[in-house]
Amino acid sequence: MQDYNFLSAELKRVLKEKKLKYTLQREVVLRALFSHTGHHSPEELLQLIREGYPEVNIGIATLYRTLALFEEAGLAESISFGKDGKRYEIGHKHHHDHLVCIECNKIIEFHDEVIERRQLEVVREFNFKMLNHTMNIIGICSECQKKSKEK
Amino acid sequence: MQDYNFLSAELKRVLKEKKLKYTLQREVVLRALFSHTGHHSPEELLQLIREGYPEVNIGIATLYRTLALFEEAGLAESISFGKDGKRYEIGHKHHHDHLVCIECNKIIEFHDEVIERRQLEVVREFNFKMLNHTMNIIGICSECQKKSKEK
């Protein structure tokens, strides 16, 4: 998943499978997600694309449509908490959870096997078919804690 | 927390502490949350209040303001996933997580000590100050799985 070529091939595979078309816009959105790790809002991504690929014309509606498509295809993942809409990041092999700092809005990712395994057990117990899961821990990161002490 | 009187007293305590006023609207919102267990959207709650307490006049803006206040005070909790806004429920002693069925929109609550403890460890590891956390497992509940088999 480190390799952009792999992602691009994956995009083409998905599009073919769904009988959708390979377009410059879709390519560029994927490229933007790939080259800017982190969690971006659609607006931010639009900005990044317009800066990085000024020759490509893309509207916000197309971006939204593309992000929804990517998420469904597993090429991207979204996180949303409270208002302020969703943020997207490139799809990962491993599921991960988030620590969200309410002061600086930083998002720290973590992956914990104990939690993952336990989730599977819970799901089995309820005879529930898990399609996805999200875990967000809201709080204050260590840096912001320091900052507020300094005040 | 089973007792409404306790909740009502808690509301009054919170209001006094914050130098806010005790109003009929706030009382009625709490009452509605208490008497209708489950996860309700603000619109639904407004409906429930207008049906259950037709003598009380309340606007949607007040409801939103009240729900935000309650959440901050721990009297209510919210869950939000994807679009379709937040849903509120009365505050619980024990934190719990959710299994959300994408077919019938049912929300099943569960509490798992293994996961809770592990979260604390993760948080400590990152030197993160946890204020809240949410875990939602999205999928299809056992009943909806049966239904789709029948088709």
Place this chain on the structure above:
DNA sequence: GTGCTTGCAAATGGTTTGCATAAGG
């Protein structure tokens, strides 16, 4: 009385949609 509250309506802001045009297959 003073200041918090409320209802109403208007504003907001993220996201979606309708539609005519453009372009992939």
Place this chain on the structure above:
DNA sequence: CCTTATGCAAACCATTTGCAAGCAC
């Protein structure tokens, strides 16, 4: 060609806000 995509602007919808009037204290 036929079908899916796109950009634009308008539409949506949950939520927030400004404000004058209404209450709690």
